[in-house]
Amino acid sequence: MTKHPTRTVVLCSGGLDSTTCLALAKDRGDEVFALSFDYGQRHRVELDAAQRIVKHFNIRQHCITSITLPNPKTNALTDCNLEVPAHQPNTEAIPITYVPGRNTLFLAYALSFAESIQAQRIMIGCSHVDYSGYPDCRPDYIQAFEQVARLAVPEGIQGQPIHIEAPLMHLSKSDTIALGHSLGVDYSMTISCYRATSQNPACGTCDSCQLRLKGFEAFYSAQSN
Amino acid sequence: MTKHPTRTVVLCSGGLDSTTCLALAKDRGDEVFALSFDYGQRHRVELDAAQRIVKHFNIRQHCITSITLPNPKTNALTDCNLEVPAHQPNTEAIPITYVPGRNTLFLAYALSFAESIQAQRIMIGCSHVDYSGYPDCRPDYIQAFEQVARLAVPEGIQGQPIHIEAPLMHLSKSDTIALGHSLGVDYSMTISCYRATSQNPACGTCDSCQLRLKGFEAFYSAQSN
Numbered sequence: 257m258t259k260h261p262t263r264t265v266v267l268c269s270g271g272l273d274s275t276t277c278l279a280l281a282k283d284r285g286d287e288v289f290a291l292s293f294d295y296g297q298r299h300r301v302e303l304d305a306a307q308r309i310v311k312h313f314n315i316r317q318h319c320i321t322s323i324t325l326p327n328p329k330t331n332a333l334t335d336c337n338l339e340v341p342a343h344q345p346n347t348e349a350i351p352i353t354y355v356p357g358r359n360t361l362f363l364a365y366a367l368s369f370a371e372s373i374q375a376q377r378i379m380i381g382c383s384h385v386d387y388s389g390y391p392d393c394r395p396d397y398i399q400a401f402e403q404v405a406r407l408a409v410p411e412g413i414q415g416q417p418i419h420i421e422a423p424l425m426h427l428s429k430s431d432t433i434a435l436g437h438s439l440g441v442d443y444s445m446t447i448s449c450y451r452a453t454s455q456n457p458a459c460g461t462c463d464s465c466q467l468r469l470k471g472f473e474a475f476y477s478a479q480s481n
Numbered sequence: 482m483t484k485h486p487t488r489t490v491v492l493c494s495g496g497l498d499s500t501t502c503l504a505l506a507k508d509r510g511d512e513v514f515a516l517s518f519d520y521g522q523r524h525r526v527e528l529d530a531a532q533r534i535v536k537h538f539n540i541r542q543h544c545i546t547s548i549t550l551p552n553p554k555t556n557a558l559t560d561c562n563l564e565v566p567a568h569q570p571n572t573e574a575i576p577i578t579y580v581p582g583r584n585t586l587f588l589a590y591a592l593s594f595a596e597s598i599q600a601q602r603i604m605i606g607c608s609h610v611d612y613s614g615y616p617d618c619r620p621d622y623i624q625a626f627e628q629v630a631r632l633a634v635p636e637g638i639q640g641q642p643i644h645i646e647a648p649l650m651h652l653s654k655s656d657t658i659a660l661g662h663s664l665g666v667d668y669s670m671t672i673s674c675y676r677a678t679s680q681n682p683a684c685g686t687c688d689s690c691q692l693r694l695k696g697f698e699a700f701y702s703a704q705s706n
Contacts, residue, residue, distance in 0.1 A: 291551065319551045319552075321549050321551055322547075322549055324546050324547055325593060325597075326516065326544045326546055326590055326593055326594035326597065327544075327593070327594055327597035327598060330597040350636075355593075356592075356593045356596035356597045356634075357589055357590070357592045357593025357594075357596055357597075357633065358593070359633070360589040360592055360593070360629060360630075360633055361586075361589045361590065361593060363589075364582055364585040364586045364588075364589035365551055365582070365586065367581075367582045367585055368550060368551055368552070368580075368581045368582025368583070368585070368586060369551035369552055369582075371581035371582055372550075372551065372552035372555040372581045372582075373552060391632065391633055391634065391635045392632070392633045394632070396632050397629070397632040397633060400625065400628040400629045400631075400632050401629050403625040403628065404585060404622070404625045404626050404629055405585075406625075407616065407617070407619070407621050407622040407625050408582065408584070408585055408616055408617045408622060409581075409616065410616045411575075
């Protein structure tokens with residue numbers, strides 16, 4: 257009897273974390289469906305990166321879905337009148353780049369997609385180690401959404417509840433890069449910057465750029481020791 | 482000190498249940514924000530009803546959001562090549578009108594909206610008594626989503642977690658109609674039919690029409706006794 261591969265919906269922003277997830281799912285032989293979102297983000301150029309990456313990994317299907325936020329004028333990622341600030345280390349406040357309900361929307365779409373194609377898993381690249389301080393990136397949040405998926409799809413997929421995987425949850429950025437390198441990921445394909453444009457894919461100073469830069473510094477420093 | 486009214490996001494399909502919710506929230510003095518969805522439903526004419534109803538209730542803001550389902554070809558509400566079946570009493574199977582992830586998507590948008598306007602409550606008109614057998618209409622599902630909201634918005638709204646209210650959850654359709662009548666709801670404004678068009682707002686035979694018709698029968702029968 258031929259064993260069918262596990263189907264996995266991977267949330268794919270075009271950034272470092274989700275590309276590592278894509279590589280991970282492909283490496284273990286999953287049948288991968290990539291899901292990306294145009295939610296009016298100022299760094300929409302990340303979707304070009306997502307398309308390149310998905311093509312590179314020879315992904316079976318890439319769905320790019322538009323999201324119209326009920327109220328985009330709340331944060332610097334979807335309101336271009338607000339400025340993306342430079343990274344402020346050691347602050348605990350939720351930053352102005354936080355998009356209300358973003359991961360819940362992303363996971364809700366992923367759940368709808370997974371159920372409709374009978375995918376057993378949803379993979380999201382969030383981490384609570386080196387992250388921007390968004391509340392919807394923490395382990396208990398992911399577990400709560402998994403419970404929603406369990407109850408929304410009570411018969412599960414092939415008898416098993418849909419599993420929400422966040423394989424980078426407990427990894428530092430440098431650990432994630434190490435994992436990606438071990439899987440042969442070419443991070444030059446990825447875009448992380450909140451201010452990215454097609455002319456300038458990385459500002460170097462926003463939260464996302466700073467976390468990425470420090471991750472690479474730590475990774476190369478560990479390698480040279 | 483003036484007490485500010487509670488802000489509530491009410492999911493508003495234009496049907497009987499959500500209109501009862503709208504009346505309930507208005508009656509208790511909430512500041513109501515209505516949220517409707519164009520998700521490619523064949524009975525999109527329900528949105529015309531939603532607009533009339535929202536105007537009638539003098540709602541502060543009505544947001545109609547478009548949802549592009551990742552895979553609309555799975556169910557008879559968003560794939561016009563599939564037929565909406567006539568009501569089959571006493572079946573336990575999930576019907577072909579079930580849209581994968583629909584309530585999770587609706588609640589995710591409501592959560593994003595609520596957080597962005599600092600609304601303390603989200604109200605959804607689902608019930609597990611007289612319903613079409615959709616899994617995402619049951620009490621444990623709503624509780625699980627409330628936990629997602631609690632963790633996604635850890636500081637809450639004015640210090641309180643966002644509450645997901647499903648005030649019709651344990652009411653029969655006839656109880657809901659009685660509640661609406663007590664609040665002065667004119668149900669002739671509402672559209673429930675899965676096959677509704679502007680020419681014909683009710684087929685009378687689909688699940689939704691049958692539940693509605695039986696609800697009115699029971700309501701009038703109880704009144705005449």
